[in-house]
Amino acid sequence: MIIMGAVLLCVSGVSAEQRDLFSVGVAKVDITPHGAIRLAGYANRREPSQGVASKIWAKALVIGSDNQKPSVLITAELIRAPGVLVESLAARLKKKVGLERSQLAVCVTHTHSGPALSSMLVDSYFGSNIPAPQKARIKQYTDHLLDLLEQLVLDALDNRQPSQLAWGEGSVGFATNRRMVKDGKWVGMRPNEKGVVDHALPVLRVLGAEGELRSLFLSYACHGTTYGSKFNKIHGDWAGAAAQILEDKHPDCIAMVALGCGGDANPKPRGVAAGFDVVNRHGQAVASEVERLLRGGMKVLKSKPDCRIKRIDLSVDHVPGRDELQQRLKQGANAAYFAQVMLDRLDRGEVTPTAFSYPIQVWNFGEDLSMVFLAGEVVAGYSLRLKRESGRRALWVNAYSNDDPCYIATKKMISEGGYEVDQSMDSFAKASRLSLDVEDKIVEATLSLLR
Numbered sequence: 001m002i003i004m005g006a007v008l009l010c011v012s013g014v015s016a017e018q019r020d021l022f023s024v025g026v027a028k029v030d031i032t033p034h035g036a037i038r039l040a041g042y043a044n045r046r047e048p049s050q051g052v053a054s055k056i057w058a059k060a061l062v063i064g065s066d067n068q069k070p071s072v073l074i075t076a077e078l079i080r081a082p083g084v085l086v087e088s089l090a091a092r093l094k095k096k097v098g099l100e101r102s103q104l105a106v107c108v109t110h111t112h113s114g115p116a117l118s119s120m121l122v123d124s125y126f127g128s129n130i131p132a133p134q135k136a137r138i139k140q141y142t143d144h145l146l147d148l149l150e151q152l153v154l155d156a157l158d159n160r161q162p163s164q165l166a167w168g169e170g171s172v173g174f175a176t177n178r179r180m181v182k183d184g185k186w187v188g189m190r191p192n193e194k195g196v197v198d199h200a201l202p203v204l205r206v207l208g209a210e211g212e213l214r215s216l217f218l219s220y221a222c223h224g225t226t227y228g229s230k231f232n233k234i235h236g237d238w239a240g241a242a243a244q245i246l247e248d249k250h251p252d253c254i255a256m257v258a259l260g261c262g263g264d265a266n267p268k269p270r271g272v273a274a275g276f277d278v279v280n281r282h283g284q285a286v287a288s289e290v291e292r293l294l295r296g297g298m299k300v301l302k303s304k305p306d307c308r309i310k311r312i313d314l315s316v317d318h319v320p321g322r323d324e325l326q327q328r329l330k331q332g333a334n335a336a337y338f339a340q341v342m343l344d345r346l347d348r349g350e351v352t353p354t355a356f357s358y359p360i361q362v363w364n365f366g367e368d369l370s371m372v373f374l375a376g377e378v379v380a381g382y383s384l385r386l387k388r389e390s391g392r393r394a395l396w397v398n399a400y401s402n403d404d405p406c407y408i409a410t411k412k413m414i415s416e417g418g419y420e421v422d423q424s425m426d427s428f429a430k431a432s433r434l435s436l437d438v439e440d441k442i443v444e445a446t447l448s449l450l451r
């Protein structure tokens, strides 16, 4: 049931016919680990965390009353959204409140100063068999996290109130392409001002019946790598800083941040040499643009989301044979570790998989807005192409959602090679770079869900 005009509104700038109210709940939970834990983000960071520079949070937004099939959006200040974790949560929520899989979207901020999770194949991730006590600690945290996320959703379902949804889109400039390419080949990871990047900052606003700001959801396409690998404290990076600045300004508002297609974008400037305050400067840039949008008026959404999810099979380019694996052993680090894993499999007569299942989710808010949730470290070329080819003026593309298969490079990038295409794949336990048809498959499947 859509409650329309049932409550007297005094929402500034909202006319009588725009008073479309939905049953909306929001909640947040502190997910900061108690005590030291290995942080995920850099394989060369070998010691457990040395304190907490800022708390990290998970937040939930529920749209719809019980008889409307509520939709649940989670944002969490974590490096990845491992599929095992997300599907465990989905199964619990299905059992407890009957939530359909398509109605649950889980997004992360990709902070590189957050805890490792047991569901992300930590040995491949770090390129070594990590010590048993560290592994047990990571598992203990991950198990507890699942309990916290389940309770978070129940809390958000419990505090549903009539609310208005509206959205707008701004732009922020600190995300910078990080792939240097010369003569069609990748030559290193450093700021490339001419490279492809998506600077869009879409923002969803939730106002209560009295016009009070209850929640904000926003997304920006940039890695959470502001501090770099020499920083070993828990921190939410620019996304956590942006949320904190917005919540300090609006104490009754829960500010949720997700990542767009920022797989090939780093913040600029970055690194500890840029100063401890640099993360707050990036957070402030996001928060200031949100405030500008809040002042300038936003488009009221008249439909609750129609949620769809689909899985497609994607493939890697090839599974290496013994000769190639012997070569990879000489490369050291993650390449050598995963080469040995694959060699051991060959010895046991096992096969490393060539295909993996990839979830694509779309939430269509009538004709007004479509939100896409893509899994993994999707690069900017995808959101730009989807916006071009969908024919929709209002397309909001989130990545790092629902699963963490690997970097999702474009066809052009695959031919250039480089970190996101080749070197990173061992840490995701993938046999090789992606097959060239991956981009077209993802785009076609997403467009079919948008139609």
Ligand SMILES: [Zn+2]
Pocket (backbone or CB within 6 Å): 110, 223, 263, 377
């Ligand atoms: Zn990344």
